[in-house]
Amino acid sequence: MMRAALALFSRKGYSAASVQDVADAIGVLKGSVYHYIGSKEDLLFRIFDDAHVENEALMIEISALDVGPVDKLRTYLERSLLVTLNNIERTTLYFRDWRYLTGERQETISKHRRQYDVFLRELISEAYKAEGVESHVQLKHISSFVIGGTNWVADWFRSDGPDSAESIAKDYTDMAMSAIFRSQDRPEH
């Protein structure tokens, strides 16, 4: 049911899709769908909640990695990009329609976004410490730039396009690492 809802919301847009459409897509009566969910908004929230469960598992896994802080940061960025790219329908739906969530559900999603941001800032901060780097740019700006740059793949990536998720994840991770470790020898004029 969640897969059908995702495909439908993704294609028609959340606001234009109805619970009836979801029921039709899986071939059951609308009442059967309401047996599992309380509202259309529930469906949207659960799709994003699934994403959060995956992201949380990733953060726990990364925290437990027995590698240096720079490798940890790089691995997180690349793995996180792969989650984004391998679930591109969900990612696109998220950025387009998450604002349709209301009240507590919207607050929960906002809370999750802050968690990812804090997690990334900590990884960057640890990597800076390990490398003796001091950046004049505030950590919150660095993480926002990296999150924006990497999330932008949702704007154009198609899983049937010419580039593999793996190669894109690697390239974007390289660019993110370069933005984070801003080199002193880049052209200055």
Added chain:
Amino acid sequence: MMRAALALFSRKGYSAASVQDVADAIGVLKGSVYHYIGSKEDLLFRIFDDAHVENEALMIEISALDVGPVDKLRTYLERSLLVTLNNIERTTLYFRDWRYLTGERQETISKHRRQYDVFLRELISEAYKAEGVESHVQLKHISSFVIGGTNWVADWFRSDGPDSAESIAKDYTDMAMSAIFRSQDRPEH
């Protein structure tokens, strides 16, 4: 009228706001608003079209600059960020609600987005040539990362916040330039 529409769409969301609300905000009858526009969608389109006029003027100005390609790129990024930050209501509205445009209007906006993308790619390509840089990352990915990273300021920037638009534009430009000129001596493990 455009200022009132922007403020209203920005606050209430485009889909929830009505032409009647716009008329109320400027203290005229709804009929008077319809004297100038054909529909609510016209208002949204005109707001974005104003932005395009500014962006086009910026691109022309940058093209005419008598400086080297690296400086040209840096100046464009910084000036473009200032336009984004100094019109933060419009920027936020754009990313949130541009999809409400339909048909030809949506195509026009998509065409403008491609123009910005092509312009940035050309600036990057010229800067690479001037510096003898060859990147293994495709230009389209570099420009997407930079556009995403810099546009993400719309996610959190408030003009009454602690950081000035000027300092943020400078920091984000630095990060974008680092991502573009990916250094060889950044930590590799």
